[in-house]
Amino acid sequence: MAYGLLEGVRVLELGGFISAPYCGKLLADMGAEVVKIEPPVTGESSRGYGPFLNDDPHRERSGLFLYLNATKRGLTLDVGTPTGMGMLAELAARSDALVHNLHPTEMERVGLSYESVSRGNAGLVMASITPFGLTGPYRDYKAYDINLAAAGGICQGLGEAGRAPLTFGAPQVGYFAGMAAASSIVMALLARETLVAAGEPGGQHIDIAEVETMSGVYNGPEALMAVYQWRYTRRTGHHALDFPYPNCILRCKDGYIFVGSPETRQWRTLLELMGNPDWARDARFTNRTVMNNEYADEIDGYMEEWLMEHTKAELLAMAMERRIPLGPVRGFDEVRNDPGLADWFEEISRADTGALSFPGVPYALAEAEVRDAAPAPYLGQHNEEVYTGELGFSHEQLVALHQTGII
Amino acid sequence: MTERTGLEWMREHKGPLAGYRVLDFGWVLAGAIPGMVLADMGAEVIKVETRERLDYMRLGRPIIGTEMDPEQHPMFHNVNRGKLSVTLNTNEPEAVGLARRLAAHCDVALENFSPGVMERLGLGYEALKAVKEDIIMVSISSHGQSGPLRDLRAYAPSIGAMSGLDSTLGYEGERPLGLKHAYADITGALHAVFAAVSALYQRRRTGRGQYVDVSMLRATAATMGAGLMEYEATGRVMAPMGNYDPTMAPYGNYPCMGDDRWVSIAVGSDEEWRGLVEATGQPEWAGEDRFASRYQRHRNRGELDERLSEWTGSRDAWAITELLQSHGVAAMPVMDAEERLHDRHNLERGLYREIEHPALGMEPIFNLMWNLSATPAAIRGHAPLLGQHNRQVLCDMLGLSVVELADLEERRVVY
Numbered sequence: 001m002a003y004g005l006l007e008g009v010r011v012l013e014l015g016g017f018i019s020a021p022y023c024g025k026l027l028a029d030m031g032a033e034v035v036k037i038e039p040p041v042t043g044e045s046s047r048g049y050g051p052f053l054n055d056d057p058h059r060e061r062s063g064l065f066l067y068l069n070a071t072k073r074g075l076t077l078d079v080g081t082p083t084g085m086g087m088l089a090e091l092a093a094r095s096d097a098l099v100h101n102l103h104p105t106e107m108e109r110v111g112l113s114y115e116s117v118s119r120g121n122a123g124l125v126m127a128s129i130t131p132f133g134l135t136g137p138y139r140d141y142k143a144y145d146i147n148l149a150a151a152g153g154i155c156q157g158l159g160e161a162g163r164a165p166l167t168f169g170a171p172q173v174g175y176f177a178g179m180a181a182a183s184s185i186v187m188a189l190l191a192r193e194t195l196v197a198a199g200e201p202g203g204q205h206i207d208i209a210e211v212e213t214m215s216g217v218y219n220g221p222e223a224l225m226a227v228y229q230w231r232y233t234r235r236t237g238h239h240a241l242d243f244p245y246p247n248c249i250l251r252c253k254d255g256y257i258f259v260g261s262p263e264t265r266q267w268r269t270l271l272e273l274m275g276n277p278d279w280a281r282d283a284r285f286t287n288r289t290v291m292n293n294e295y296a297d298e299i300d301g302y303m304e305e306w307l308m309e310h311t312k313a314e315l316l317a318m319a320m321e322r323r324i325p326l327g328p329v330r331g332f333d334e335v336r337n338d339p340g341l342a343d344w345f346e347e348i349s350r351a352d353t354g355a356l357s358f359p360g361v362p363y364a365l366a367e368a369e370v371r372d373a374a375p376a377p378y379l380g381q382h383n384e385e386v387y388t389g390e391l392g393f394s395h396e397q398l399v400a401l402h403q404t405g406i407i
Numbered sequence: 408m409t410e411r412t413g414l415e416w417m418r419e420h421k422g423p424l425a426g427y428r429v430l431d432f433g434w435v436l437a438g439a440i441p442g443m444v445l446a447d448m449g450a451e452v453i454k455v456e457t458r459e460r461l462d463y464m465r466l467g468r469p470i471i472g473t474e475m476d477p478e479q480h481p482m483f484h485n486v487n488r489g490k491l492s493v494t495l496n497t498n499e500p501e502a503v504g505l506a507r508r509l510a511a512h513c514d515v516a517l518e519n520f521s522p523g524v525m526e527r528l529g530l531g532y533e534a535l536k537a538v539k540e541d542i543i544m545v546s547i548s549s550h551g552q553s554g555p556l557r558d559l560r561a562y563a564p565s566i567g568a569m570s571g572l573d574s575t576l577g578y579e580g581e582r583p584l585g586l587k588h589a590y591a592d593i594t595g596a597l598h599a600v601f602a603a604v605s606a607l608y609q610r611r612r613t614g615r616g617q618y619v620d621v622s623m624l625r626a627t628a629a630t631m632g633a634g635l636m637e638y639e640a641t642g643r644v645m646a647p648m649g650n651y652d653p654t655m656a657p658y659g660n661y662p663c664m665g666d667d668r669w670v671s672i673a674v675g676s677d678e679e680w681r682g683l684v685e686a687t688g689q690p691e692w693a694g695e696d697r698f699a700s701r702y703q704r705h706r707n708r709g710e711l712d713e714r715l716s717e718w719t720g721s722r723d724a725w726a727i728t729e730l731l732q733s734h735g736v737a738a739m740p741v742m743d744a745e746e747r748l749h750d751r752h753n754l755e756r757g758l759y760r761e762i763e764h765p766a767l768g769m770e771p772i773f774n775l776m777w778n779l780s781a782t783p784a785a786i787r788g789h790a791p792l793l794g795q796h797n798r799q800v801l802c803d804m805l806g807l808s809v810v811e812l813a814d815l816e817e818r819r820v821v822y
Contacts, residue, residue: 004609005605005606005608005609005617006605006608006609007609008612009608018632022630026601030601030605048654049653049654050637050640050653050654051633051636051637051640051641051643051653052640052641053640053641054640054641055640055641061640063632063633063636063637063639063640064632064633064636066636067632067635067636068632114780132752133756133776133778135755135756136752136755136756137751137752137755138752140732141728141732141737141739142732142735142736142737143673143737143739144652144655144658144673144675144737145652145673146650146652146658146659146660146671146673147671147672147673147737147738147739148739149671150660150669150670150671150739150740150741150742151671151739151740151742151747152742153742153743153744153747154586154588155660155669155671155741156741156742156743156744157586157587157588158576158584158586158587159578159584160578163578164649164650164659164660164661164662164669165660165669165741166576166577166578166584166649166650166660167650167660167671168575168576169572169574169575169576169634169645169647169648169651170575170631170632170633170634170645171633171652172630175594175629175630175632176593176597179594179597179598179600179601180597180777182601183444183597183600183601183604183777184777184779186601186604186605186607186608187423187424187448187604187779187782188423188779188781188782189608190423190424190604190607190608190611191423191424191425191779191781191782194425195781195782200781201781203781204779204780204781204782205780206777206778206779206780207778207780208776208777208778209756209776212756212758212776213776215747215753215758215773216758216773216774216775216776217440217444217593217597217773217775217776218588218590218593219588220485220758220759220773220774221481221482221485221486221773222744222747223744223747223748223759223771223773224481224482224485224744224770224771225743225744225745226743226744226745226748227481227748227770227771228470228481232587233587233588233743233744237584238582238583238584238585240587247564248585249568249573249582249583249584249585251582256568256573256582256583257568258564258565258567258568258573258585260562260564260565262463262562266560316559319559319560320556320558320559323558323560324560325559325560325561325562325565326565327561327564327565327566327567327568327569328568328569329568329569329573329574329583329585330568330569330570330571330574331571331574331638331644331645331646332571332574332631332634332635332637332638332644332645333638333644334571335569335570335571335628335631335635336635336638336639339555340550340554340555340556341624341625341628344625356639356640357639358635358636358639359625359628359629359631359632359635360625360629361625361629362594362595362598362621362622362625362626362628362629363598363599363602363619363620363621363622363625363626364551364552364619364620364622365602365606365617365618365619365620366532366617366618366619366620367615367616367617367618368609368617
């Protein structure tokens with residue numbers, strides 16, 4: 001599904017894996033025309049990451065790549081050569097925005113800077129997504145998802161006391177950087193006219209640090225834990241300190257379920273559903289925060305005795321009827337097969353992969369046309385269309401660029 | 408951009424959204440953050456709230472004294488900085504009328520009540536559109552404005568559970584643990600911001616308004632690319648695997664010298680592996696056949712983790728980080744809130760700013776850190792006191808007299 005709110009906006013995407021591609025995907029789903037640039041031969045890194053369709057480790061069968069790059073056109077270009085960098089600048093001259101996630105040391109190596117790509121386009125908006133940002137002492141540090149989660153404050157609170165801190169089950173940080181970059185680009189495009197009217201060039205350079213999308217918006221308020229000695233992010237297994245009980249994942253008949261009851265009414269309803277058990281009248285269990293901090297393991301046992309008699313589906317039905325916040329822990333098979341999400345997953349077909357279902361867009365727009373998404377590009381699929389058709393290279397030049405490894 | 412705005416505003420405020428005005432019915436966390444982002448970016452954000460049902464984020468234990476005080480919650484101060492506060496008791500029809508009159512002066516309206524509440528109050532999209540034809544309204548809800556789970560009571564952790572996120576969080580072969588952080592609130596809020604600014608972009612070109620329905624479940628599931636595609640592509644369902652990556656080994660958090668100190672290390676390429684071997688002083692185990700290739704290292708990652716832990720265990724997390732980084736290996740300490748607050752990189756980049764709040768004095772407030780060079784974001788003021796801007800907004804903007812306002816306050820319409 002795609003919407004035409006950003007129709008006419010031309011975006012170049014240079015980068016790989018999740019952050020820059022998710023930014024490009026958000027913009028493409030909103031109707032922008034996104035051209036993706038990949039290194040020749042290998043393509044970008046998610047082509048090698050998988051998960052692969054039917055476990056065939058082929059660069060055109062990566063599920064992550066196919067998901068994140070639908071509705072884009074694809075080029076190959078070696079920006080590490082002067083010719084390649086020159087062609088990037090030519091493409092940038094015809095674009096509104098460029099998003100990339102080259103590491104700062106790689107930017108330096110290939111000579112990518114705002115100045116170098118905006119020479120022919122003073123209105124260009126460029127977003128640089130890097131692990132630690134374009135300034136500061138860790139600027140040149142390398143980081144993968146777990147390093148960003150560790151430095152960004154995710155790991156410290158995830159796991160059990162005395163055991164290794166955990167990270168996300170799959171790479172997640174790049175999505176937050178992609179969201180930050182996409183919104184920033186649109187806002188910079190909104191400001192462009194006003195800047196130009198004021199005699200400014202209109203374009204600008206956006207600096208997004210992946211680690212700060214965790215340590216900032218995601219859990220920035222946590223600094224207060226340090227200032228006021230709050231404890232809720234300590235590693236305490238499936239419980240969190242200083243919350244009213246229950247606020248945790250517990251076992252049920254066919255798996256696990258999140259059980260919460262921030263409001264007193266919700267807790268009373270839950271007790272009622274359990275048949276107002278005797279244990280709940282224990283004198284130790286009057287204050288729910290004390291229950292959580294001191295007796296959680298014991299109470300988990302009582303709760304699970306009841307929960308184990310019910311399936312996730314039964315518990316969800318009770319949650320709906322009695323308006324209490326229970327949330328079954330669903331595997332990705334259950335998410336995919338949720339009837340409520342049936343029309344959200346979007347089927348996209350490509351000759352070599354057949355029809356595959358992908359997550360849709362997270363919002364619905366009432367006053368916009370919906371268009372079908374196009375499949376992700378094969379490596380270099382649109383080289384001729386763009387380089388010959390739009391930049392005016394001759395067919396011979398294209399062959400030479402191919403033979404010399406530029407495209 | 409609307410007429411009153413433009414250049415002067417942008418010069419004065421510098422943010423890219425200078426001149427836009429937002430009517431912010433959002434509350435708690437998912438509802439507060441979009442307005443916070445738009446305010447940092449220069450929009451004038453009017454938070455509509457009421458004593459009749461306080462924003463949960465204003466509740467909680469007081470920092471000073473023992474009396475409940477809606478001005479003392481630092482979380483609230485973080486995610487509502489730079490907004491104006493107007494108190495309207497929307498149980499009263501007159502207050503609803505005032506809210507509609509305010510909407511006529513706004514470009515964007517935000518809300519995250521349970522689906523149906525805004526319509527019931529007479530503040531749904533159609534009602535706001537009637538007073539401001541090109542308004543952009545953004546609703547955030549747990550499962551969307553329609554569908555079978557529309558009315559399910561849900562919070563960020565229950566949505567995290569239902570999205571698949573929690574099913575992969577835990578030690579290998581053990582129970583799922585769940586996140587401490589409100590992941591679904593943030594994905595919902597940030598996708599809402601993106602949709603709102605995209606709608607503003609379209610409105611500027613076409614003059615048309617928009618209604619945006621953001622589902623936190625969908626927003627969270629949209630970030631589950633690896634897990635959902637694993638099922639689609641192979642039929643396998645991911646489960647807790649501890650610190651695991653399908654392509655890298657080592658990949659984990661390793662024990663260091665000191666109390667509960669850990670360092671994250673991730674090695675992808677052969678070049679990075681050679682850097683790790685050199686940095687650790689070419690230990691004998693690193694030369695063994697079972698660690699000779701990426702494939703072998705991944706296959707024998709348990710043993711590899713043990714060896715590496717022996718090396719890290721007697722060393723300082725920052726010393727390891729600096730040593731490994733100087734050899735081209737990705738490493739960072741596992742940092743807690745205090746360490747992040749005082750970290751030299753975060754200090755230099757300005758991750759936190761000290762903002763004075765009337766009730767609690769100087770407090771660290773996190774910066775948005777979406778750094779736009781020509782139109783920078785900024786924290787534009789402390790979080791508002793409850794109803795702090797009633798007069799500024801209701802008298803100056805809507806033209807109520809001071810006597811009228813006093814009467815409305817007396818009758819708990821403005822309350």
